[in-house]
Amino acid sequence: MSHQPRTFDRSHTADLASFVQAGPSPYHAVATAADRLERAGFHRVAETEAWEGGSGGRYVLRGGALIAWYVPEGAQPQTPFRVVGAHTDSPNLRVKPRPDMGKAGWRQVAVELYGGPLLNSWLDRDLGLAGRLSLRDGTTRLVNIDRPLLRVAQLAIHLDRSVNDGLTLDKQRHLQPLWGLGDAEDGDLIAFVAAEAGVAADDVTGWDLMTHDVQPPAFLGRDGELLASPRLDNLLSVHAGLAALTAVTDAAHIPVLAAFDHEETGSESDTGANGPLLGNILERSVRSRGGGYEERLRALAGTVCLSSDVSHAVHPNYPERHDPTHQPRANGGPLLKTNVNQRYATDGAGRAVFAAACERAGVPFQHFVSNNAMPCGTTIGPITAARHGITTIDVGVPILSMHSARELCGADDPHLLATALHSFLTN
Template sequence: MSPFDHTHTDDLAAFVTASPSPYHAVATVAERLTAAGFRQVSETDAWDGESGGKFVLRGGAVIAWFVPGGALPYSPYRVVGAHTDSPNLRVKPRPDLGAHGWRQVAVEVYGGPLINSWLDRDLGLAGRLVLRDGSTRLVSVDRPLLRVAQLAIHLDRSVNDGLTLDKQRHLQPLWGLGEAQDGDLIVFLAEEAGVPATEVTGWDLMTHDVQPPARLGRDGELLAAPRLDNLLSVHAGLAALLAAAATGDALPYVPVLAAFDHEENGSESDSGARGPLLGNVLERSVHARGGSYEDRLRALAGTVCVSSDVGHAVHPNYAERHDPTHHPKAGGGPILKANVNQRYATEGTGRALFAAACERAGVPFQHFVSNNTIPCGTTIGPITAARHGIATVDVGVPILSMHSARELCAADDPGYLAAALTAFLTD
């Protein structure tokens, strides 16, 4: 019998549904932080040294932290790191196109999606519109709007022997009949957002699967949902931070949630993990509490980061693709990711720290390494460790169908991860 009643997992499903883009994910996090008494601070304002919860928003990234009443200028941080973006199809600057009586939307491939998973799905559009005065408006069409239609088997009899998709020619979704007219899509989205189309001068828009998350299996022991990579970790980290803030002033360090954008394409942006955002926030927090350059170095030297991103459960149909002695199972708890070439930042000390957090939380954990013949991916973990000199450990939840439009995990594992991260932030 599962130790969880799946309240956390059901809330994760609601969080994912409310967050079809990184900008929506950040807005959802901000809404929940505000409800818990955190206050937003602007990067362009002077910061005060008052205790309590604070957060900064930048595009699709959010950094939130809680300063206990007894925090010293050199008090170290405990950071949970994650990312808000997911692989998908994103709208080009000139989106209106079509041919042969079909109206289409011009899209570009973002990150490394399983492209075939986006075929013949009901897709919505979400993101942000940027107005002439520089302000932004979130927009989400969370109903069937687009479809990337496959070619019928009658016109490609060999398709089941191997599907090859041209990213330029084969992925442009349909959204109506007739001739394409320049400006149609943005006019439509401006109406959806309730703003004049003439005021929209920029946009960041992307497709999303509109099918809601669902529990699967005989006993509902599985969760299928879009964007588990990596909103699952953002949601767990937020739960852990709010739990840490609820403990009040007893913590000997400052707990932090750092959720970045653009991890799926290398993190090289002003809102990505390679950018200055996290370092700036940590440094300014030290100085706001009266700290010096020396205090900042002392604080960072004692800081630990848990980089949380989903990982691979053993696929029963492709078990040979996994390391033969490391078989993470869905429902077996979070995984500790290791790679001696520093694709993951985990080393022995970090492994011991997270294992202790899992023990305190009463949750199981597992180990993950890649098959030596199949190079693994990477995370924000090594970036955070190298850029800020912060001891970092890489963890996550094992899933199937990673980078699909719809991914799969055990319903217990999100709760296991949240409990472990809570123990990490509240010890």
């Protein structure tokens, strides 16, 4: 019998690949999102200026975070919000304040580990460099060197015959990438990056720079039913939330996309989920429509948040690491994530909200629960629920190779997630 290739609509997933490629840093990701919001009719509002309370789409951009919302016609001060929460950052290697180093005739870059990267996945890859430069006049400049520039070279097996019995990497000594030949003092990485950004090196007074794998996303598998890509955790959810929000034409609530930075390091920052950014924006939105303290509390009492972050598909080589009765599969639809110890915020009432959204949209969904013998990760979900006192549900898409320089998901799942999020935002 001849095999009939599986067919699916690749347009959303192909657009996700473009979005990821344009977002090698959180700053690039939110700039790309802001451009898409502008094209959809949203406009940026400054936190330092007074806000008008009329209908329409607005967004705030701060550093690597973005909050966007759409006020439908007739919205009242006490109208509740429907929030999709996600994060823009991913584990990687980030440039230290004194970046130039090296030895034995190699120029190297001093880097610090950000978040919890799967260290071996960064070995022997062609790496670019991206982020932002802070300039003397108080402005910033984005820079993206999206070509092979850096490499963390692995030690040859001839010099470590036991490497295949267990690779051990010293985080300080073994992960500093090389970027050329010569003495360390001749490196001057920041001058090189400044030239790439088109600014004078003397005007650069600070930087937030990070590595990224320059290999572009690609469909994978016999029928192209998988997507291999960097930064699926968690630009997949940012993109899905953005697609859902910009497709809203009317809603009974006020739909919101909250894309935070620094989730991978605990969300403790002015642009993280545990900071005041979202709460301040929701309060100012209420006040711009004439509300006060009472209306804000009423609005939050009816508010629901979907915290969207990737989760684990069952790994075929390690099935014992997964819960035996919860076996999420790629292309099986988004996951409803549960942990009774509040590593995820989902409860029974929240489950009903997500199930109803999926049913309206005709989207299948799956359940994720960790193996009891394995530690469970967490998300912005419990932080959002506790900080703002709002009902929060944790959802996501199953992937393999989480926190690798290159991750893997089903090619159908991003569109299924976006469809479910749109249903959640509009009902």
